[in-house]
Amino acid sequence: MLWKFIRIFTQAPIIDEHTVLKLGSGYYLVDEKLRRMVVGTNMTCAAAGILLGREFGTGFLPSTYLLTLLCNKAEFKVTLNEKGAWLFICARDIFSESIIEVTGKPSVRDLVLVMNAKQECLGIGSVEQKLQARGLVIKNVYDIGWFVRKKAKPIRID
Amino acid sequence: MEATTRHTRTQDSGEEFFRKRYESLGGKLTHVPLKNAIRMNPLQTQEYILKQRLESLGVIVEKIPYCRNGFWTTGKFSLGSIAEHFLGYYYVQETASQLPVQVLNPEPGDLVLDACASPGGKTTQLQEWMGGKGCVVAIERKPHRMPQLLHNLERMRTPGVIVFQMDAANAARLNMHFDKILLDAPCSGNYAADKEWLLKRDITGIRTSAAIQRRILGETIKLLKPNGVLVYSTCSLEPEENELNMQWILERGGVVLEPTRLGIGDAGLTTVFGRKLHPTIKNCTRCWPHKTGTQGFFVARLRKAP
Numbered sequence: 001m002l003w004k005f006i007r008i009f010t011q012a013p014i015i016d017e018h019t020v021l022k023l024g025s026g027y028y029l030v031d032e033k034l035r036r037m038v039v040g041t042n043m044t045c046a047a048a049g050i051l052l053g054r055e056f057g058t059g060f061l062p063s064t065y066l067l068t069l070l071c072n073k074a075e076f077k078v079t080l081n082e083k084g085a086w087l088f089i090c091a092r093d094i095f096s097e098s099i100i101e102v103t104g105k106p107s108v109r110d111l112v113l114v115m116n117a118k119q120e121c122l123g124i125g126s127v128e129q130k131l132q133a134r135g136l137v138i139k140n141v142y143d144i145g146w147f148v149r150k151k152a153k154p155i156r157i158d
Numbered sequence: 159m160e161a162t163t164r165h166t167r168t169q170d171s172g173e174e175f176f177r178k179r180y181e182s183l184g185g186k187l188t189h190v191p192l193k194n195a196i197r198m199n200p201l202q203t204q205e206y207i208l209k210q211r212l213e214s215l216g217v218i219v220e221k222i223p224y225c226r227n228g229f230w231t232t233g234k235f236s237l238g239s240i241a242e243h244f245l246g247y248y249y250v251q252e253t254a255s256q257l258p259v260q261v262l263n264p265e266p267g268d269l270v271l272d273a274c275a276s277p278g279g280k281t282t283q284l285q286e287w288m289g290g291k292g293c294v295v296a297i298e299r300k301p302h303r304m305p306q307l308l309h310n311l312e313r314m315r316t317p318g319v320i321v322f323q324m325d326a327a328n329a330a331r332l333n334m335h336f337d338k339i340l341l342d343a344p345c346s347g348n349y350a351a352d353k354e355w356l357l358k359r360d361i362t363g364i365r366t367s368a369a370i371q372r373r374i375l376g377e378t379i380k381l382l383k384p385n386g387v388l389v390y391s392t393c394s395l396e397p398e399e400n401e402l403n404m405q406w407i408l409e410r411g412g413v414v415l416e417p418t419r420l421g422i423g424d425a426g427l428t429t430v431f432g433r434k435l436h437p438t439i440k441n442c443t444r445c446w447p448h449k450t451g452t453q454g455f456f457v458a459r460l461r462k463a464p
Contacts, residue, residue: 029317031317031318033293034293034318034320037293037320038320041332041333041334042331042333043322043324043331043332044322044323045320045321045322046304046308046321046322046323047308047311047319047320047321048319048320048321049317049318049319049320050312050315050316050317051308051311051312063312064244064245064246064312064313064315065312065315085241086241089240089241089244116241120241120245122241144241144244144245145239145244147244147309147313148238148239148244
């Protein structure tokens with residue numbers, strides 16, 4: 001599911017698959033030493049290394065680290081102004097007035113990475129209508145503030 | 159039943175009881191407002207960048223002189239709900255809670271056990287001190303505390319942490335021996351950090367906590383490599399959970415207490431309720447809220463014999 005999720009945004013290799021370890025529903029980035037420790041123990045490990053994302057029912061919940069890896073290679077990105085960025089991490093959708101830059105030419109229903117002006121990835125949005133249109137143009141699919149709201153919104157992987 | 163409760167309260171609990179108790183130990187029971195504090199994550203950002211970003215949001219940021227990467231903050235909103243927090247640039251952590259890792263002083267390449275890890279403040283701090291190199295084995299007994307730990311590890315992007323859900327007293331089952339161990343033991347807490355504390359705590363509960371702490375301390379110290387260091391800490395002011403536990407472990411032998419070398423707090427008590435304790439217990443640090451402006455806290459640094 002991790003690889004399918006990454007391919008939604010880019011075909012470029014962003015992670016060496018030999019560095020990925022699956023523990024339960026989570027995918028983790030580990031070095032060789034950490035992998036040996038996990039494999040060598042007879043106890044069930046809950047986590048190891050840097051989380052890349054988690055399977056969540058039929059969906060996938062990416063980590064903030066994975067989003068950072070993706071944002072250098074992703075085909076589609078939108079950058080928001082300060083107010084739009086703040087509202088987005090509070091689970092709000094995106095209005096065209098908040099967008100200050102678009103990378104690529106996303107179509108309706110495409111998923112885009114949502115960035116702030118400092119080029120930090122804040123989450124993922126789904127294009128609802130042409131970005132030049134007025135009003136709501138991108139729906140909030142996932143944002144990094146979800147844990148505080150205790151309401152996970154996994155991304156459907158078809 | 160009600161009468162028994164009232165009787166117990168007047169004998170072993172309540173504000174007056176603890177006020178007298180602390181005064182007999184050379185302390186005080188004074189309500190002090192705690193300063194908000196954060197700890198910068200040097201694996202993700204730098205001091206001048208974080209300061210600049212927070213100040214641009216109207217937050218006043220002041221370096222804590224005795225905590226590496228620690229800052230006091232004053233602002234009009236919660237620092238737990240902004241992008242800089244979600245991206246792992248800092249951890250909201252009370253001032254005194256930042257001290258145990260400083261006393262342990264983990265280094266790159268160390269194998270470290272964090273024996274009671276959730277919510278992960280000290281786990282992530284250990285990795286930061288290690289520059290993300292080496293390994294922290296973090297264990298947590300309670301399943302309901304695991305999501306918070308895992309989320310904080312994700313947020314702070316610590317590369318070298320392995321997590322197990324298990325009781326610290328059973329950590330021998332990991333079949334590992336550690337260079338350093340952090341035992342921030344479950345404790346009864348303190349009145350400065352919890353407004354309800356004086357209403358709900360009594361000596362029976364404190365003694366129960368102390369027994370649990372001894373069980374965990376006795377087991378985890380076996381997992382230290384020879385010459386290894388274990389830092390024991392609690393956010394309790396009660397001698398049963400602090401100096402008397404140190405006396406207990408010293409009497410068992412095989413360890414010495416080293417100075418904590420912190421620039422804050424009082425020496426550990428060497429006389430408690432008329433009982434003379436081992437003189438090296440003065441090497442521990444005790445934070446009385448009225449003196450340090452922090453929550454109540456206790457830190458000790460134990461070294462295992464070579």
